[in-house]
Amino acid sequence: MKKNTIVIASGILFVVLFSVAATVYNSQKNSDINNAFLEKAEYLERDYSPRKGLPDAKVTIVEFFDPACGTCSAFHPFVKQLMKENRGKVNLVLRYLPLHNGSDVIVSILEASRLQNRFWQTLERAYDRRDTWIVNHTALPDRLWMQLEGLGLDLERLKVDMQSVEISRRIQQDLADAQELEVRKTPGFFVNGKPLINFGDKQLRQLVESEVRAQE
Amino acid sequence: MSQDKIKTAGQEAWVLIFICWLIAMAALFGSLFMSEVMGLKPCVLCWYQRIFIYPLAVLFLVGMFSPDRSVIRYTLPLAVIGLGFAIYHHLLYSGFIPESMQPCGEDLSCAEINLELMGFITIPMLSIFSYSVIVLLLLIFRKRCYP
Numbered sequence: 001m002k003k004n005t006i007v008i009a010s011g012i013l014f015v016v017l018f019s020v021a022a023t024v025y026n027s028q029k030n031s032d033i034n035n036a037f038l039e040k041a042e043y044l045e046r047d048y049s050p051r052k053g054l055p056d057a058k059v060t061i062v063e064f065f066d067p068a069c070g071t072c073s074a075f076h077p078f079v080k081q082l083m084k085e086n087r088g089k090v091n092l093v094l095r096y097l098p099l100h101n102g103s104d105v106i107v108s109i110l111e112a113s114r115l116q117n118r119f120w121q122t123l124e125r126a127y128d129r130r131d132t133w134i135v136n137h138t139a140l141p142d143r144l145w146m147q148l149e150g151l152g153l154d155l156e157r158l159k160v161d162m163q164s165v166e167i168s169r170r171i172q173q174d175l176a177d178a179q180e181l182e183v184r185k186t187p188g189f190f191v192n193g194k195p196l197i198n199f200g201d202k203q204l205r206q207l208v209e210s211e212v213r214a215q216e
Numbered sequence: 217m218s219q220d221k222i223k224t225a226g227q228e229a230w231v232l233i234f235i236c237w238l239i240a241m242a243a244l245f246g247s248l249f250m251s252e253v254m255g256l257k258p259c260v261l262c263w264y265q266r267i268f269i270y271p272l273a274v275l276f277l278v279g280m281f282s283p284d285r286s287v288i289r290y291t292l293p294l295a296v297i298g299l300g301f302a303i304y305h306h307l308l309y310s311g312f313i314p315e316s317m318q319p320c321g322e323d324l325s326c327a328e329i330n331l332e333l334m335g336f337i338t339i340p341m342l343s344i345f346s347y348s349v350i351v352l353l354l355l356i357f358r359k360r361c362y363p
Contacts, residue, residue, distance in 0.1 A: 003230065007280060010238060018245045022253045 034194050041193050043177040045093050048170055050119055053083060053091035058215035059208065060091040064178050064188035067107060068100035068139040072187045073127040078201050086212050096174040097186050102139035105162075107171055109141065112161035113153060121151050229285055229361035236291070236350050237276035243269045243346045250331065250339070259326040261305040265343050268298030272350065285362050292354045299347035306340040 044062050063079065065072040083090050098104040106126065113122035126133070126144060133143035148155060161167075178188070181195075189196035191207045247266055250256045258266065272294055279287025307313045308327050331339055 003234075003280070007234070007237075007277070010241070014241050014245050018249060021249060025249075025253055 030197055033197060037181070037190070037193055037195055040181055043180045044190055044193060046095075046170070046173060046177070049174075050094040050114065051091060052094075052120065054088050055091075057089050057091040059086070059089055059192055059211045060093055061208065062093045062095060062190040064095045064097040064174075064181075064183045064186055066097050066099050066103050066186040067110065067123065067126050068098070068103045068130070068134050068137075069186040070130070073130055075187050075201070076124075076127055078204070082205060082208050086208065089212050089215070090208060095177065096171055097178045097183060097188065098171065098175075099186060100134075100137055100139050102141060104168075104171055105141040106133075106139050106144060108162040108167050109144065109148075109158065111167045111170065112158045112164075113151075115161050116153055116157070118151055118153050122148065122153070125151060225361055229357060230280060232353050232357045232361070233276055233280050233287060236353050237273065237280060239346050239350055240269055240273040240276055243343070244273045246342070254331075256330055259328075261301060261308070261326045262339070264301045265298055265305065265347075268294045268301070269343075269346065272298075285357075288354050288358055288362055292351070292358075295347055295350045295354060299344065299351055302340055302343035302347050306338075306344055309338055309340050 045060070061079065061082075063072075067073075079092060083092060096107045098107050110119060110122055110126070113119050125147060129144070129147040132147055133140050135143075145155070148158075178184075181188075181190070185199075189204055189207075191204075192211045194207065194211070196204055196207055247258070247262075247269075251258050272291055275287065275291050275294070279291065304313070305326060311327075333342075
């Protein structure tokens with residue numbers, strides 16, 4: 001009887017010790033990570049990065065995304081919702097991290113659509129119809145092309161614009177910045193320079209809301 | 217008188233196996249902490265050492281509550297083999313065995329030291345320590361308590 005108690009108590013002690021140590025370790029690591037990223041703020045945004053929201057909003061979400069990434073697409077409405085809930089307080093800056101095959105061409109299309117002021121519409125359309133232009137995790141730009149009707153885009157002009165050297169330079173810059181910031185998966189979020197360490201919609205909401213509160 | 221003697225022997229046997237269990241549990245939770253919380257990926261040799269220590273945490277637990285003392289028959293071989301892997305890993309770490317002989321994948325080198333506690337205690341050292349204490353206690357158990 002007494003032996004049972006000792007054994008059960010030791011077992012529980014192991015589990016408790018493990019959880020406490022994990023919590024302490026993680027919170028320590030998180031604060032270390034946040035401090036490390038404060039020094040990397042210069043890599044977070046570039047002048048050319050697509051931006052949404054009011055310029056004087058105090059909270060900025062930086063999202064590294066891949067147009068061919070299913071999770072990015074699924075997260076997009078959620079990010080929009082977060083911006084709507086915190087209207088005027090939250091900015092969104094998009095960075096490109098085309099990891100799928102063919103994705104960089106899709107990014108070129110998006111960049112070229114910016115010249116016609118149709119970036120966000122084109123992105124929404126690409127996300128909405130992703131089933132049609134992504135096959136076996138490979139992005140097929142020709143198929144996306146067929147989905148771009150009705151957005152008011154001058155497709156001939158788009159075709160020329162997307163070849164520009166500036167666009168590929170931007171993509172290279174974004175990829176380099178992602179590497180610098182250790183973003184290896186999409187979507188990768190930063191809120192006011194703080195990385196979203198544990199991925200998830202609840203975690204992102206928490207991070208955004210805590211930053212909004214901190215700025216009030 | 218002799219009844220008392222049997223009882224004391226039983227008590228000693230239980231304590232020995234209990235300590236073995238504590239060590240195995242510490243190794244289990246410690247290794248899981250390093251891989252799952254700290255994010256250190258276990259190399260191939262680490263996995264072999266895990267394979268032989270994880271069942272010990274269960275076997276010693278069962279052994280503590282079995283009336284017979286045959287627990288040693290199925291735990292000692294596991295502990296000895298595990299100790300072998302731990303020693304091999306340590307020799308690899310310290311450079312006694314050249315790198316060309318190591319049976320690891322390219323991406324995760326077993327010879328690469330990625331944790332040093334207090335400046336010198338490496339993971340294979342902890343492994344050697346755990347396994348050898350278990351083996352030692354089991355040998356004491358065999359000498360004193362195993363008929």
